[in-house]
Amino acid sequence: MNRISESDTKTLILDAAEQAFADLGFDSASLRHIISVAGVNLAAVHYHFGSKEALIEAVFSRRLTPLNKERLKLLDQLEAEAGKSPLNVEKVIGVLIGPALRLARDPGKGGPVVMRLFGRTIAEPSEQLQKLMHGQFGDVIRRFTAAFRCALPGLPEDVLYWRIQFVIGAMAHIMCDPTGLKTMSGGLCDPNDTEKAISEMVTFLATGMRAEVSKRRKK
CATH class of the missing domain: 1.10.357.10 (Tetracycline Repressor, domain 2)
Structure with missing residues (x-):
């Protein structure tokens, strides 16, 4: 099985977060839900974004x-x-x-x-x-x-x-x-x-x- 690249992982997280924030709201959309949809672990979120607040900013910035x-x-x-x-x-x-x-x-x-x-x-x-x-x-x-x-x-x-x-x-x-x-x-x-x-x-x-x-x- 091919490993997912870092850029692909980041995109998966952004896509999942974007949909989750739109569907559930910024407070209600948990990181646990986002990583479940993205198929990644929590460490990947912290590695690419550092925090939920930074993830929200990255979603809009994209x-x-x-x-x-x-x-x-x-x-x-x-x-x-x-x-x-x-x-x-x-x-x-x-x-x-x-x-x-x-x-x-x-x-x-x-x-x-x-x-x-x-x-x-x-x-x-x-x-x-x-x-x-x-x-x-x-x-x-x-x-x-x-x-x-x-x-x-x-x-x-x-x-x-x-x-x-x-x-x-x-x-x-x-x-x-x-x-x-x-x-x-x-x-x-x-x-x-x-x-x-x-x-x-x-x-x-x-x-x-x-x-x-x-x-x-x-x-």
């Missing part, structure tokens, strides 16, 4: 690092094309949400499971998860905040942050609950039509980003 690299690469291209001109709001939104929605609908990249993991971060908030998400998304948020600021130079700073949060919230909702739209529309809308979803979201969110500032805004 999926989010490529996603965020793609986003930043696309944003670099937008900025290079724009030169000294203001960025286009629709294009900035597109490169922020597009890669994420495509990942969410791609079973080959673990998309459906990853989206359930994101749902867990909302349902089971903790200081550890908040720090983890900040570490994963900190650079992305800073870059895209600067991009939106460039695209909408007259928007007050506090309003800018509110609206970026609304963009992120809309993206997270459609990613984590795609079937709700199909039910609400009686089947008229197909949540699996990723490009349609991206197009509709970009149009809607860009309008919101450009909207007149509320007159009731605190001065």
Whole structure:
């Protein structure tokens, strides 16, 4: 029988942990359950990851690092094309949400499971998860905040942050609950039509980003 390589062992553990955290939650998914599914021993988990907390971080990093690299690469291209001109709001939104929605609908990249993991971060908030998400998304948020600021130079700073949060919230909702739209529309809308979803979201969110500032805004 061929021995399993270290890289294969690590992948087995990550696959099992990803599914377990999505199915059971971060607290309820035990290392014992994960190693049973992966077919490895506890020593292998400690060797590759060191702790359950580090394993959780590795599970997210495996999926989010490529996603965020793609986003930043696309944003670099937008900025290079724009030169000294203001960025286009629709294009900035597109490169922020597009890669994420495509990942969410791609079973080959673990998309459906990853989206359930994101749902867990909302349902089971903790200081550890908040720090983890900040570490994963900190650079992305800073870059895209600067991009939106460039695209909408007259928007007050506090309003800018509110609206970026609304963009992120809309993206997270459609990613984590795609079937709700199909039910609400009686089947008229197909949540699996990723490009349609991206197009509709970009149009809607860009309008919101450009909207007149509320007159009731605190001065």
